[in-house]
Amino acid sequence: QASKRQRQRYVTKVGKCRVNLGNIQEKKRFLSDIFTTIVDLKYRWFLFVFMMCYIVTWVVFGSIYFFDAWVRDDIRHQGDPDWRPCIENVDGFISALLFSVESQRTIGYGFRMVTANCTEGVILLMAQSIIGSMIDALMVGCMFVKISRPKKRAQTLIFSKNCVVSRRDEKLCLMFRVGDLRDSHMVDAKIRAKLIKSRQTPEGEFIPLEQSELNLGYDTGEDRLFLVEPQIICHVINPQSPFWDLSAESLCREQFEIIIILEGIVEATGMTCQARTSYTEDEILWGYRFEPCMSLEKGAFQVDYSRFDMTFEVQTPAASAKELHEL
Numbered sequence: 557q558a559s560k561r562q563r564q565r566y567v568t569k570v571g572k573c574r575v576n577l578g579n580i581q582e583k584k585r586f587l588s589d590i591f592t593t594i595v596d597l598k599y600r601w602f603l604f605v606f607m608m609c610y611i612v613t614w615v616v617f618g619s620i621y622f623f624d625a626w627v628r629d630d631i632r633h634q635g636d637p638d639w640r641p642c643i644e645n646v647d648g649f650i651s652a653l654l655f656s657v658e659s660q661r662t663i664g665y666g667f668r669m670v671t672a673n674c675t676e677g678v679i680l681l682m683a684q685s686i687i688g689s690m691i692d693a694l695m696v697g698c699m700f701v702k703i704s705r706p707k708k709r710a711q712t713l714i715f716s717k718n719c720v721v722s723r724r725d726e727k728l729c730l731m732f733r734v735g736d737l738r739d740s741h742m743v744d745a746k747i748r749a750k751l752i753k754s755r756q757t758p759e760g761e762f763i764p765l766e767q768s769e770l771n772l773g774y775d776t777g778e779d780r781l782f783l784v785e786p787q788i789i790c791h792v793i794n795p796q797s798p799f800w801d802l803s804a805e806s807l808c809r810e811q812f813e814i815i816i817i818l819e820g821i822v823e824a825t826g827m828t829c830q831a832r833t834s835y836t837e838d839e840i841l842w843g844y845r846f847e848p849c850m851s852l853e854k855g856a857f858q859v860d861y862s863r864f865d866m867t868f869e870v871q872t873p874a875a876s877a878k879e880l881h882e883l
Contacts, residue, residue: 566752566765566813569717571710571832594698595705602702609691614660617684618653621646624676642674660688706829709822712737713831717865719814720844721793721804721872728793728877730770732835733846734818735786735864742820742829745781747772747789751798753812768798770814783820785850785859793877804842804874812837843872 567573586593594605625631625646633639634647645668646652655668659681670677716733723729736742749770756762770791772779781787793799802810814835822829849863873880 565834565836567815567832567834569715569833573832591694591698594694595701599702602698606695606699609695610660613684613687613691614653614656617660617680618649618656620680621655621677622649622652624674624680625652628674640671640673642671642677644669644671656684660684704825704827706822706825706827709738709829710831713742713818713829714864715816715818715831715833716846717839718844718867719835719840720846720867721840721842722845722870723872724790728873728880730791730793730799730840731788731846732816733786733788733864734781734783734816735859735861736783737861740823742781742783743823745783745818745820747779747781747816747818748774749791750815750817751812752815753798770798771796781818781820785857786861786864788846789816795878795881797877799876800878801876803876803879806876807837807840807842810837841867842874843869845870 565574594602597605621643625641625643628642630639630641630643631647633641634645643652643655646655651668657663658665658668670681672678714735714737719730719732721728721730724731734747749772751768751770752765753768754762754764755766772789772791778790791797791799793802816833816835818831820829821827844867847863847866847868849860849866851858851860875883
């Protein structure tokens with residue numbers, strides 16, 4: 557039991573995939589999709605890139621403005637009424653940097669300005685305005701998507717800590733519970749399950765972490781949820797189920813993982829949200845059933861989430877579904 561608890565999970569209980577990608581040769585593919593790359597950054601790196609995009613642009617154009625004023629000898633003719641400068645009142649790098657910030661952010665204090673005495677100053681101002689608009693569009697778009705990502709919405713979609721196995725409608729079933737903590741509901745919510753298990757073929761090939769589908773009512777439409785109150789999701793153990801030969805005794809010797817994926821559209825934003833969790837074989841309770849957590853109070857249904865994970869023991873045969881079917 558201790559070794560089972562310490563073994564590596566494919567997906568954690570909070571939905572994070574424990575798969576690390578290494579030795580990627582063509583990293584230029586990430587630069588071809590720079591928008592997604594920036595959005596996927598952690599917040600500390602995202603804010604660093606956000607600030608550096610503006611700071612680097614200001615410093616680069618400030619240096620160009622200072623170099624232009626130095627080449628045209630505008631710095632040494634400050635205060636000369638007969639001199640026709642390219643950029644007025646730029647007498648050093650700091651003043652050129654301030655002019656760069658004022659130009660790109662359209663602050664316009666009115667003290668420094670580009671005159672019509674030089675063509676390159678007008679061209680530089682136009683180039684900085686265009687580049688500044690592109691940076692604004694990219695960074696503001698990334699910031700909006702970063703804040704409004706539906707990943708945070710998935711934190712209010714919860715799953716029961718354990719799966720249970722018991723009889724329902726005279727059939728052996730694997731069941732777990734899902735719930736939504738928000739009043740704004742998921743639109744077109746769908747749920748599916750994957751069984752992750754390694755196996756060896758008759759030819760001797762070893763397939764690590766093979767994925768197989770668990771039917772949660774796809775053929776009958778039961779996988780589409782109206783997730784207003786907590787729902788108990790049921791997988792009927794039939795001859796097509798990978799648990800057809802599984803009994804209470806053989807469950808202790810098995811090693812597998814069940815991945816649950818809940819998808820839906822966030823009602824407030826219209827974005828697609830996905831919540832994930834997993835159950836290992838030692839998180840399956842054989843012969844248990846979930847306690848009801850909903851009651852009728854004062855003309856409305858009341859959900860008690862303190863009873864969300866509670867189970868109680870019921871009389872359930874320890875034999876597999878195949879053995880029960882033969883009996």
